[in-house]
Amino acid sequence: MSQKLSELIDLLKGHRVYIQTHNFPDPDAIASAYGLQVLLGKFNVKTIICHHGNVERVMTANMVSEFGIDMTADSELKYMTAEDYIITVDSQKGNANILDLIGDEVAVIDHHPVFCEVDDYKYRDIRMVGSCSTIIADYYRQYHIEMPRSVATALLYGLKCDTRDFTRGVTQLDVDIFSYLFPKADGQLIRHFQSGEIEFNELNAFADSMRNIEIYDGVAFAFLDFTCTDAFIASISDFILNVDTVNFSVVYTRRSDGFKFSVRSEIDELNAGTIISQALKDVGSGGGHKSMAGGYAAESNVLDISIDYNKVIQNLFLDIIKNIPYKGYTPKKDGTGNENTVI
Numbered sequence: 001m002s003q004k005l006s007e008l009i010d011l012l013k014g015h016r017v018y019i020q021t022h023n024f025p026d027p028d029a030i031a032s033a034y035g036l037q038v039l040l041g042k043f044n045v046k047t048i049i050c051h052h053g054n055v056e057r058v059m060t061a062n063m064v065s066e067f068g069i070d071m072t073a074d075s076e077l078k079y080m081t082a083e084d085y086i087i088t089v090d091s092q093k094g095n096a097n098i099l100d101l102i103g104d105e106v107a108v109i110d111h112h113p114v115f116c117e118v119d120d121y122k123y124r125d126i127r128m129v130g131s132c133s134t135i136i137a138d139y140y141r142q143y144h145i146e147m148p149r150s151v152a153t154a155l156l157y158g159l160k161c162d163t164r165d166f167t168r169g170v171t172q173l174d175v176d177i178f179s180y181l182f183p184k185a186d187g188q189l190i191r192h193f194q195s196g197e198i199e200f201n202e203l204n205a206f207a208d209s210m211r212n213i214e215i216y217d218g219v220a221f222a223f224l225d226f227t228c229t230d231a232f233i234a235s236i237s238d239f240i241l242n243v244d245t246v247n248f249s250v251v252y253t254r255r256s257d258g259f260k261f262s263v264r265s266e267i268d269e270l271n272a273g274t275i276i277s278q279a280l281k282d283v284g285s286g287g288g289h290k291s292m293a294g295g296y297a298a299e300s301n302v303l304d305i306s307i308d309y310n311k312v313i314q315n316l317f318l319d320i321i322k323n324i325p326y327k328g329y330t331p332k333k334d335g336t337g338n339e340n341t342v343i
């Protein structure tokens with residue numbers, strides 16, 4: 001860890017402090033905010049957890065109510081001023097997935113690659129590990145701080161979700177933190193959270209989206225032609241990656257003025273974050289990790305009266321991917337790549 005916990009605590013003393021997650025917070029973001037709130041509370045630093053966008057998944061909402069985590073939506077924030085301090089967790093100032101609130105973003109604790117360089121953080125702990133929960137748990141471990149069972153359970157659930165049960169983005173620290181959290185956490189509660197990740201009322205939509213998959217050399221595209229949450233798009237993208245012939249999945253849906261994307265990769269050479277940022281750079285923006293990423297494209301940049309927008313979207317990605325050699329992809333004999341598979 002780059003800076004000492006005492007530096008963070010000294011920085012925050014005497015200020016009203018908010019812990020802000022990314023928009024539409026997921027289990028890792030919520031667990032990190034909760035774990036950090038309890039940790040800072042032990043040093044008499046009171047904090048308010050805030051976020052923009054709903055807690056979308058039933059099981060995520062269940063975790064919030066199970067542990068009594070107090071989360072305030074930005075629309076309910078009454079007192080925040082420009083003098084108040086914000087710590088962003090599982091997200092960074094300037095990224096598209098976090099609303100810029102009026103308070104001062106003085107600190108960041110995150111596990112995402114840096115896309116917008118911000119040099120005025122007074123405290124910064126960004127580590128490329130499997131989950132933000134890992135980093136928060138590491139503070140307890142390093143400083144021998146007693147961890148309540150609820151915090152251990154939330155952090156372990158966050159770690160399991162973001163690493164997809166230790167199958168993506170796992171580092172040695174994640175494994176060490178797993179063995180640290182495991183005896184402290186409530187395993188049965190985690191199983192209960194995990195077993196409800198697809199909601200009953202989504203089953204029809206889920207089945208429809210499976211019928212519309214198109215696969216080109218291991219790259220799968222699925223358009224979800226109905227209203228759905230960001231979390232739902234992400235879980236479909238996770239699911240499609242389980243198909244044996246799929247190495248890379250791109251799932252997207254319509255929003256009021258554009259398209260929302262969730263991308264997953266199981267191949268190191270196909271970096272999901274880099275590929276989506278390049279694919280969408282002229283039509284919107286995207287970014288994320290090697291194995292999971294997200295993005296947005298403005299409708300006016302993708303809709304073309306002469307071409308099906310699904311083809312436009314597929315080509316945006318395939319034009320980038322065709323130039324990346326990877327195992328499982330067979331280049332055409334003339335060396336021109338897979339251009340012929342599209343259009």
Ligand SMILES: [Mn+2]
Nearest residue numbers: 028090132162
């Ligand atoms: Mn995360």
